[in-house]
Amino acid sequence: MVDENEFFRRATLRISSSLKSETALQRAMTYLQQHMPVSGIFFALYDPNLNIGRLLAFIWPPGIDRPKRTFVFPKEYWGWMKNWWDNQERIRIINDISKEEKPLQQAFAAMWPNDTSHITMGLRLEEMQLGILAIFAEGKNRYNESHAHLISLLHEPFAIAISNILQHQEILRLKDILADDNSYLRQELMEITGKTIIGANFGMRGVMEMVSQVAPLNSPVLLLGEAGVGKEIIANAIHYSSKRKNDPYIRVNCGAIPENLIDSELFGHEKGAFTGAISSKRGRFERANHGTIFLDEIGELPPAAQVRLLRVLQQHEIERVGGSEVIPVDVRVISATHQNLELMTQSRKFREDLLYRLNVFPIMIPPLRHRTDDIPALVSHFLEHKSRELGIEQMPSITREAIEQLQAYHWPGNVRELENFVERALIQTKTGKPVEAISFSRLASTSVDHTITPSDQTDESILPMNDVIAMHIKKALAQTRGKVEGIDGAANLLKIHPSTLRGRMRKLGIPYGRHR
Structure with missing residues (x-):
């Protein structure tokens, strides 16, 4: 005689004792062996649309070969299997497989010897068919109605367990999709911001040597150079060459965020911290945890935000606006500016102690006029890229004379100005007919010459x-x-x-x- 309440309580405790389905099944099976013969136990699903069976979790005896998790039923039994699944009774005893219907014999033969006994129970939760629970023992005629009754007492705990397994698998599937989407978006973002470093072996060789030195480390990096030299591309190269390349990479343009919102954007805020804060929000530093944050135009950072950034660099922790909880963060900081921060510290527009923290490894990116040998490769790259964007099927070539004209210009806007210059040339030469060679001679007047004086402008x-x-x-x-x-x-x-x-x-x- 078995105390059914005690049996239910003890079995349920074991079924729900672990988040690992196999561990919970093993503990449940060990307890069931005290009341009936059990050699193995498993949860299974059947997909009637694909006619595929799938084992979600199982414990298998050493004397029987372990099955594959997914198995396909023979085509001639598809209709029978679907009908059996849809109309499956709550619990069923199978003591001799050879006496069962042929389709069931065929399905069982794929996993067990003929001399095994089985109890199967359909699991439903809120009128939805979830799958089946099955136990089996070696030998024929091992089970009776009392065994089946004890198993039927555990329908609800086992149904909840299989529901949790399915939900967990769905979460893992969505997590994989999210990770794949993030990886795709990072690649797309790199395409937009640029990942090709033209001149890595020529005019930018010194810069790339410094990138290779500092990328594997966690030291802060300060990128210096005129506007348009490609500081963001160098920041990309540092992050994607580091150990953090698979972790978040957050970009912040410090000059594009209003001063009254900069603290909230960088460090987050709590609900009710200010008018309009209807919910808590993570800041950019929290989102970049374990990864890299790129602070472009760091010289535009307001004084109050400079103090909070200094704390992040010194103590590796933040506080949300309106909050009192200290949040630890592990973030590598890459900053960039075209301004002279040393002069800004003298005029007290930038904190000197913050500059010392940021300026651990400065990298000066040379302007385009100092690496004119890179212009041919840059022009070729932009011609290919912009021709594809503008739908120009036959990319025009460029003459040596045109290259020399470009190299003679001083490019105050650097690489960005050259990119726009090439795009403008392609737009003006796009006539619907193939253009053999592109010329920049008629575009000379569209470039801004910063050396012109008022007296020169009147010269006819x-x-x-x-x-x-x-x-x-x-x-x-x-x-x-x-x-x-x-x-x-x-x-x-x-x-x-x-x-x-x-x-x-x-x-x-x-x-x-x-x-x-």
Whole structure:
């Protein structure tokens, strides 16, 4: 005789004793063995649309081969299996498989020897069919109605257990989808912000060497350089070359956030912290936990936010606006600015102690005028990229003369200005007919020349581009007394490679060397 209340209580405690389904089944089976023969136990599902059975969790005896988690039923039994599943009685005893219907024999033969006994119980929760619970024992005629009755007492606990398993699997599936979506969005964001570093082996070689040195570390990095030199692309390279590359990467433009919202955006806020704070909100630092945060235009950060940022760098913790709880954060900080922070500290616009914390590893990114050898590769990259964006099927080529015209310009807007310049040229040459070569000669007047003075603007004479370049080169040669190469040569004065200068002089008919 079994005390059914005690049996139910003890079995239920074991069924719900662990979040790991196999562990809970093992404990439940160990208890059931005190009241009936049990060699194995499992939860199973059947998908009538795909005619596939699936084991969610199981405990298998060592003497019987472990089955695959998914198995396909023979096609001739599809209709029978669906009918059996839809009309499955609450509990069923199978003491001799050979005496059952042929489709059931076929299904059982895939996993068990013929000399096994089984009890199967359909599990329903709120009128929804969840799956089945089955126990089995080696040998025929091992089960009777009293065993089936005891198992039937545990219908609700087992139904809740299988429901939890299904919900847990759904959460894991959604988590994988979310991780995949995040990975895809990160790749898309890299495509938008740019991931190709043109000139990594030439004008940007020194910068990339510093990136490779600091990327594996957790040290703060300060990126310095004029607007448009590609500081964000270098920040991307540091993050995606670090150990944190699979963790969050949060970008913040400090100059684009209103001063009254900067604290809330960076550090979050609690519900009711200010008018409009209808719920709690995580800030950018919390979202970047275990990853990297890129603070662009750090010089625009208000004084109050500078104090809170200093605390993050010193103590690795934050407090939300309106909150009192200290929240630890593990974030690597990469900052960038085109301003002179040292001058800003002298005028008290930027905290000196914060500068010391940010300026652990400064990287100066050279302007485009100091790496004109990279212009051909940059133009080629932008031509390909912008032609694809504008729907130009046949990408136009570019002449050597056009490249020399671009290299002669000083590019105050740096790489960003060059990118816009190439796009403008493609737009103006897009006529619907293939363009063999693109020219920048007619676009010279659209570039802003910052050297023009008011008196120059009234001059009616406009010289051809080649004449202006020739006059500029001759002026440089005059200052260097005809010397082309070397520290005191014209090439260094004009910030171009000596070979490039000689080629341009030959094209323009300017003698040099012995010819001069």
